[in-house]
Amino acid sequence: MSLDSKIPHGPLKDKWKNHKDHMNLVAPNNRDKIDIIVVGTGLAGGSAAATLAEQGYNVKAFCYQDSPRRAHSIAAQGGINAAKNYQGDGDSTYRLFYDTIKGGDYRAREANVYRLAEVSANIIDQCVAQGVPFGREYGGQLDNRSFGGVQVKRTFYAKGQTGQQLLLGAYSAMSRQIGKGRIKMYNRHEMMDLVIVDGKARGIIARNLVTGEIERHSA
Ligand SMILES: Cc1cc2nc3c(=O)[nH]c(=O)nc-3n(C[C@H](O)[C@H](O)[C@H](O)COP(=O)(O)OP(=O)(O)OC[C@H]3O[C@@H](n4cnc5c(N)ncnc54)[C@H](O)[C@@H]3O)c2cc1C
Structure with a gap:
């Protein structure tokens, strides 16, 4: 079975640019009605969570470490x-x-x-x-x-220590949004399964690694 990577059509140089130019937009005043789950708070997830929160979405961020600062990104040199x-x-x-x-x-x-x-x-x-x-x-x-x-x-x-410094940058941008209530941080939570409804990702099943409790989160 081949993977559908959903790469847009068109010439190489224009694929993502054209795609971005024609995507549906969400008006700024509607963004706080939308919850987004980000699993992982390394350089990828941490910066995505911070940016989405800054744009006005409600973000739930998950990582299994005790702090986002402990993601493997810290090792990049x-x-x-x-x-x-x-x-x-x-x-x-x-x-x-x-x-x-x-x-x-x-x-x-x-x-x-x-x-x-x-x-x-x-x-x-x-x-x-x-x-x-x-x-x-x-x-x-x-x-x-x-x-x-x-x-x-x-x-x-x-x-x-480039990875460490970049991760501290992403973490401080995240912390600012956690302080504003835009990101709810779930440390010590392990995603176990993805919830798919009608072909779309709608939530996750996660384990609280401190209490052992299984939780469901929608988005
Ligand atoms: C020693 C080393 C040196 C490197 N040097 C360079 C370099 O010089 N230049 C360069 O460009 N790249 C370098 N890299 C590669 C680069 O660091 C990584 O590709 C990049 O940091 C990965 O970022 P990430 O956010 O995708 O993943 P990570 O930083 O690994 O973050 C993964 C996140 O996902 C979370 N997670 C994973 N599974 C679950 C789950 N089931 N439930 C909940 N949370 C989960 C973790 O808690 C973590 O927060 C290096 C890598 C290493 C190891």
Whole structure:
């Protein structure tokens, strides 16, 4: 059975952009009527939960650790790649896309990697705005190093603790939303099953790892 990865149609460069341009929107004043469950609070889930909450949705975030700060993302060391071409060495969205596809032994989904390369530059700006202390040159500019066998310098880093600093950034953005009541945090909760109604994900079954109780959560 082949997986339906639901990648949009069209030329590689336009797939996700066109999809985003034609998606249904939710008006800002309707967002607090919608509950969203995010399972996982590493760099992926933590930043998704913080962003969705900031947009006005009600978010329930789950992780099995005692704190979102203990997600495995904390272990990442080398840095984060972005096609900003600060070093003027000919970098581009396409080059980051191609290096990433090649580095993944040509097994990654091309449209998704292209989108990652496209948004990489904004992600660095977002992290800087969140206070992530990326390494800088003496003049104050963000520094880059070459990482992972690529031909340009495009890696933004925070010494050998990039993952830790990024996770602290995502965690503080989450904490702000927890304080505002927009995110309800479920630490020490393990998702056990997904609840599907009429083909759509509508909730999860989770175990409270402190009490052992089985809980159901809708969204
Ligand atoms: C040593 C190391 C070095 C690395 N260096 C780099 C690097 O230099 N550059 C780079 O780009 N990448 C690097 N990576 C890879 C990168 O860190 C990871 O791909 C990325 O951090 C994964 O983020 P994530 O949010 O998807 O997952 P994770 O951070 O692993 O988070 C998973 C989350 O899901 C939750 N979870 C999982 N299962 C359940 C469940 N059943 N119920 C409830 N919650 C659940 C966990 O509690 C956790 O919160 C490195 C990885 C390692 C290990």
